[in-house]
Amino acid sequence: AWIETMVGNYAGMQAAFREAGDIVYGMTRCTKIIISAINGVAVGAGLAVALMADISLMAEEAKITDGHIRLGVAAGDHANIIWPLLCGLAKAKYYLLTADFIDGVTADRIGLVSRAVPGA
Numbered sequence: 395a396w397i398e399t400m401v402g403n404y405a406g407m408q409a410a411f412r413e414a415g416d417i418v419y420g421m422t423r424c425t426k427i428i429i430s431a432i433n434g435v436a437v438g439a440g441l442a443v444a445l446m447a448d449i450s451l452m453a454e455e456a457k458i459t460d461g462h463i464r465l466g467v468a469a470g471d472h473a474n475i476i477w478p479l480l481c482g483l484a485k486a487k488y489y490l491l492t493a494d495f496i497d498g499v500t501a502d503r504i505g506l507v508s509r510a511v512p513g514a
Contacts, residue, residue: 459496
């Protein structure tokens with residue numbers, strides 16, 4: 395997997411961090427409204443972009459998780475900042491530290507997404 399290619403690859407990791415930072419910074423500086431749709435499973439950079447959108451729609455049966463903890467590292471990127479703002483500190487800590495999958499209905503209920511909708 396991609397993660398395995400980064401082990402010991404300092405230049406690759408630096409480039410990945412820079413790209414991730416550019417995406418997050420670009421979204422915060424964007425003058426247009428950003429709307430995301432989550433359908434299926436979203437993790438990693440795709441999840442970061444989806445949750446940082448101004449409006450995020452998620453299929454009821456879709457699943458999301460932040461898997462950093464499964465790799466033995468703390469949540470990074472967007473998660474440690476955006477999740478507490480969206481769903482509160484207690485819920486953010488729970489889901490980020492357990493890496494439990496969250497379906498659309500739950501994500502809507504806890505405020506992680508704007509709205510859960512029937513799947514396509």
